[in-house]
Amino acid sequence: MSFWKHFHHPLAAMVLLRVTLAVLLLFHGWAKITGGIAGIEALVVKAGLSAFLAYGVFIGEVIAPLLLLVGLCVVPAALLIAVNMLVALVLVHGPHWLQISKSGGWALELQAFFLITALVVAMSHSRSK
Template sequence: MNPALQQDLGKLLLRVTLGVLILLHGIAKLNGGLSGITGMVEAQGLPGFLGYAVLIGEVVAPLMLIAGFHARIGGLLVAVNMLVAIVLAHMGQLASLNGQGGWALELQGMFLGTALAIALLGPGRFSVNGR
């Protein structure tokens, strides 16, 4: 197989996988409400309406990734969303291991690392932007 084709298929796989997995979190928040998120934001002394920005990181950005529409920006939005989630909800687990011996934040870390990789690699040619 052509190496360029392999790279573009790999970028497609990264984008769609991350996009779908993060979008599921966004859909859950749309269905269940954002009161928990706004409460965490307010607990940090910030205005609660900033909690609604999670919809950018968990609905808009994943759709950008899936389509490959300005996927670098979508990747950065997901990365920022994950950093905020770690700060607001997971700081106590930062140096912890889970019951199986893995890092307690391995899912968040994988989402963050994948989002940054997409931001650096770009969407590939199987995308709306086609680059």
Template sequence: MNRTDDIGKFLLRATLGVLILLHGIAKLPKGVDGIGHMLTSHGVPAVLANLVYVGEIVAPALLIVGFFTRPAALVIAINMLVAIWLVHMGDLAKFSANGGWALELQGMFLAAALAIAMIGGGRIGAGGRFN
């Protein structure tokens, strides 16, 4: 593997990590009660809403530093699937006013997370062989 592969993997995981982390940080002041209500409306215990902090703070932080990147990316992918299920199911077949897919952001986050889970995080980071 050459150096540009590692730089590309770092760029992908750092970008995804920062962008998802910002969503998690935004949830800290207001909490996850709204997510809990959405979960209970689907028959899922509200306490599981706290897992959003794992998917939007812990896992992105692991991606950014490059430690356990594959499992962290899988957690983010699961988090995105749950977000799509809870909030965006009605938008799956919709397009935006600009002609793009209504869920392009969520789709890109999900695809990037799955890609990192498959290819790993590269050699740039704290994880070494754990990437």
């Protein structure tokens, strides 16, 4: 038997990816819990949108990751995170699309990774029978 067969656990891999996405996003959400969303409200209003939409960031960085963490409403929660990341890429990181970081990576690689990971989690979650 091949040594590598022991590493083939797709369900465990998806749980690991889902939990990792949730925990890493909760670190961003913690700033909204402790510091509020005033900075986000200012960005949303500056973009000509309703300040109420800033609460979407709270939902996308706190509520949705908590749902992912416990495995409830996984697909909607992951899609909320993906939408949250798209909005962040447009509103907050618009000027950074072509920037390279000091370490040589794309300046938006973390945001892109969160977005793609959320889409992968949403697309690969299997429903219970």
